[in-house]
Amino acid sequence: MKKIKAGRQPNRSLAGDIGVAIVLIIFGCFFIFPLVYIINGAFKPLDELFVFPPKLFVRNPTTKNISDLFLLMNKMGNITFIRYAFNSLLITVVGTGGHILVASMAAYVLAKYRFPGSATFFKLVTVALMFTGYVLSIPNYLIMTRLGWIDTHLALIIPAFASPMGLFLMKQFMESSIPDVLIEAAKIDGAKEGRIFFRIIMPLVKPAILTLMIFSIQALWNNIGTTYIYTESLKTLPFALRTLASGGIARTGVSSASQLFMMILPVTCFMLAQSNIVETMASSGIKE
Amino acid sequence: MAKTVKHKNLAKGNAIAGYLFIAPFIIGFVLFLVVPLFESFYMSLCKVTSTNGAGFAYKFIGMKNYHDVFFKDAEYVPNLLTELKNMALFVPAILVFSFFMAILLNQDFKGRTFVRAVYFLPVVLSSGIMLGLETNNSLLSGMADIIKKDNSATSITKTLENILLTGEKANTFFEYIIKLVDQVYDVAIASGIQIIIFLSGLQTISPSMYEAAKIEGCTAWESFWKITFPMISSMILVNVVYTIVDFCTKSNSDLMTLITNTLFVKFDYGLTAAMSWVYFVIIMGILGIISFIITRWVYYYD
Numbered sequence: 340m341k342k343i344k345a346g347r348q349p350n351r352s353l354a355g356d357i358g359v360a361i362v363l364i365i366f367g368c369f370f371i372f373p374l375v376y377i378i379n380g381a382f383k384p385l386d387e388l389f390v391f392p393p394k395l396f397v398r399n400p401t402t403k404n405i406s407d408l409f410l411l412m413n414k415m416g417n418i419t420f421i422r423y424a425f426n427s428l429l430i431t432v433v434g435t436g437g438h439i440l441v442a443s444m445a446a447y448v449l450a451k452y453r454f455p456g457s458a459t460f461f462k463l464v465t466v467a468l469m470f471t472g473y474v475l476s477i478p479n480y481l482i483m484t485r486l487g488w489i490d491t492h493l494a495l496i497i498p499a500f501a502s503p504m505g506l507f508l509m510k511q512f513m514e515s516s517i518p519d520v521l522i523e524a525a526k527i528d529g530a531k532e533g534r535i536f537f538r539i540i541m542p543l544v545k546p547a548i549l550t551l552m553i554f555s556i557q558a559l560w561n562n563i564g565t566t567y568i569y570t571e572s573l574k575t576l577p578f579a580l581r582t583l584a585s586g587g588i589a590r591t592g593v594s595s596a597s598q599l600f601m602m603i604l605p606v607t608c609f610m611l612a613q614s615n616i617v618e619t620m621a622s623s624g625i626k627e
Numbered sequence: 628m629a630k631t632v633k634h635k636n637l638a639k640g641n642a643i644a645g646y647l648f649i650a651p652f653i654i655g656f657v658l659f660l661v662v663p664l665f666e667s668f669y670m671s672l673c674k675v676t677s678t679n680g681a682g683f684a685y686k687f688i689g690m691k692n693y694h695d696v697f698f699k700d701a702e703y704v705p706n707l708l709t710e711l712k713n714m715a716l717f718v719p720a721i722l723v724f725s726f727f728m729a730i731l732l733n734q735d736f737k738g739r740t741f742v743r744a745v746y747f748l749p750v751v752l753s754s755g756i757m758l759g760l761e762t763n764n765s766l767l768s769g770m771a772d773i774i775k776k777d778n779s780a781t782s783i784t785k786t787l788e789n790i791l792l793t794g795e796k797a798n799t800f801f802e803y804i805i806k807l808v809d810q811v812y813d814v815a816i817a818s819g820i821q822i823i824i825f826l827s828g829l830q831t832i833s834p835s836m837y838e839a840a841k842i843e844g845c846t847a848w849e850s851f852w853k854i855t856f857p858m859i860s861s862m863i864l865v866n867v868v869y870t871i872v873d874f875c876t877k878s879n880s881d882l883m884t885l886i887t888n889t890l891f892v893k894f895d896y897g898l899t900a901a902m903s904w905v906y907f908v909i910i911m912g913i914l915g916i917i918s919f920i921i922t923r924w925v926y927y928y929d
Contacts, residue, residue: 359731366728367745369815374748445652448645457645460653466911467660468872477670477683477896478663501655504872511824511865515831532644550823609747 374606381405381599385592404596411583411593418571420579427560427576430492431604434499435555439548441500446509447540451522461510464503476566483567494567495575499559505551512547513540549612557605577601671900683896692901703902706882710875711909717814718870725818725866729825730855743826749819817873821866828862829855857926864921868914875910882906 375396380388382400412420448454449461479498480489488494517540525535541548564575580601584594671692673685696703732743832855840850877883886906890899 359734360736363731363742366815367742369812370745370748370819373816441651441655444648448648452645454645457649460649463661464656465868467656467664468868475660475663475667476890477675478666479659481666481683482658482662497655498659501652501659503656503660506652507869508824511862512827515828515861532648536648546827609744 374602377595377598377602380595383592383595388591388595404592405599408583408593408596408600412579418574418579422572423574423576423579426492426573427562430495430562430564430575431556431559433492434496434559435552437496437500438502438505438555439551442502442505442509442551443513443541443544443548444536446506446513447536449506450510450513451517451519464506467503468507480566489567490569490573492568492573495559495562495564499555502555502558505555508554509544509547509551512544516547517543553605553609553612556608560604561601667900668904670897671904673897675896675900677894677896688897692897693905695898696901696905700898700902702885703882703905706885707906707909710880710882711913713880714871714874714913717810717817717874718867720814721818721821721870721874722863722866724814725821726825726859726863728818728822729829732822732826733829746822747819749816817870820873821870824862824866824869825859828859832858860921860925864918864925867917867921871910871914871917875906 379397381404382402383397384399384401384403387398409420449457483489483494486493488497521539521543522535525539530538561577562575563578563581565578568574580597584590584597670685672687672689674688674691676684676686728746732739732746736742836854836858837850840854845853886899886902889895889902
């Protein structure tokens with residue numbers, strides 16, 4: 340699996356290859372540990388969850404945790420599980436789509452053009468990255484009240500559009516991976532700005548877009564959102580799961596099942612997109 | 628990096644298109660970040676009380692909140708110092724680790740895609756799940772207990788630590804290393820994005836450069852320092868900024884907990900705002916200095 344193809348690099352010794360493989364495997368284990376732990380935890384029967392010292396792998400796998408989760412879900416009153424899932428999905432899909440579009444449009448301009456104020460604006464964005472969310476929560480609440488967005492999904496979706504981290508990463512990717520010559524060539528051929536952006540730039544930065552997508556999905560999908568939303572039928576899935584899981588020590592099984600549950604969407608998206616994210620970002624369309 | 632399309636008659640058209648493209652972001656940015664930012668600054672100068680409705684009443688009290696942050700709150704300054712110390716420790720470690728990992732992952736070997744995917748996993752799992760996992764995870768706390776127990780007796784690392792620390796050259800350097808080894812897991816988990824950024828940077832370096840260098844008789848060591856390092860220097864800047872930001876805004880540090888508690892437990896909005904602003908300004912200063920230094924030797928290849 341992680342074996343080095345021997346002879347690929349003739350100037351490196353076998354010992355070097357083995358060393359690299361060992362380092363990669365050790366740290367690979369670190370990285371994969373949480374995933375393995377969550378998956379195993381969801382299938383552990385209650386007595387195994389409390390074993391000390393804890394075991395990583397499950398001995399007698401059971402689906403009781405998961406069926407308990409659904410059982411509790413159905414008991415929760417008149418709001419169905421599907422409704423919570425739909426709310427979260429809506430917020431995630433619209434928020435992510437909007438964020439990618441808005442951030443890449445702004446990033447394209449900042450990366451490839453100079454106009455009055457562009458440099459200052461980017462500096463401002465970098466500064467804004469550093470500010471912690473908690474303090475902004477009250478002023479943000481006041482703004483939402485003024486806009487009349489309290490208790491609507493807009494309050495969760497729209498602010499996600501203008502998240503500065505997306506712009507920051509996108510601009511850096513565009514700056515380093517799109518040659519100016521390409522844009523000039525398109526201009527000479529008569530392409531307008533909109534066309535250049537959607538037909539040339541966006542396909543080229545696909546890996547960066549997918550990376551951003553993962554970020555955004557992961558942030559929005561885990562959004563509890565109770566600050567702005569009070570109507571039960573508008574609340575999100577993480578909120579519902581958290582409520583279920585917080586029922587004391589007897590709910591430990593349910594809680595570990597819900598962790599697995601929350602993980603499914605981001606991990607699936609990542610699996611689908613991963614070859615694009617982690618494979619080459621060097622395909623700039625111009626051969627040297 | 629010459630980004631500008633330099634024809635003068637085009638410049639005006641460019642500006643208009645530019646503003647159009649950037650307008651949605653600016654609107655959102657101003658509305659949801661700049662305005663709240665100023666509002667929170669104003670709050671930090673006020674005594675804020677929530678009135679019975681949905682509103683808040685401000686009473687201007689000048690710099691009193693800031694005075695309280697430094698002289699009245701017993702925990703803030705020590706927490707801040709610990710946080711900065713940790714940052715000085717973690718940020719270089721994360722950068723070196725991710726750079727090293729990126730170079731390894733940039734090699735050609737079987738199953739490369741799979742290994743890279745594994746290294747990106749923490750990013751996917753982060754925030755919600757990971758934080759939950761780390762705070763209420765019986766396994767990790769169990770492991771910590773075992774390690775602690777071991778350390779009080781005679782474990783190898785502890786003995787080694789003692790030997791190193793009691794030696795003549797026992798100094799901060801060893802403490803730094805030991806602390807790093809203790810927290811290698813934290814470092815590894817926090818470097819997912821940085822690895823990807825470095826990796827994408829490494830892949831933009833044209834192989835023909837290495838070939839040319841090889842023909843000229845460069846050793847691999849030389850081409851690393853003369854080609855790889857300068858070519859990736861802009862990515863180093865990106866990663867430094869990203870790492871510092873990521874580190875100082877993560878929500879599970881003591882300082883963050885203090886700030887959150889002031890907000891949600893004590894309901895002292897003014898004081899919270901002041902605390903955040905102090906932190907914000909300090910981080911900004913650090914970031915400004917560091918990026919100023921790095922920008923001076925970042926090499927842009929045209």
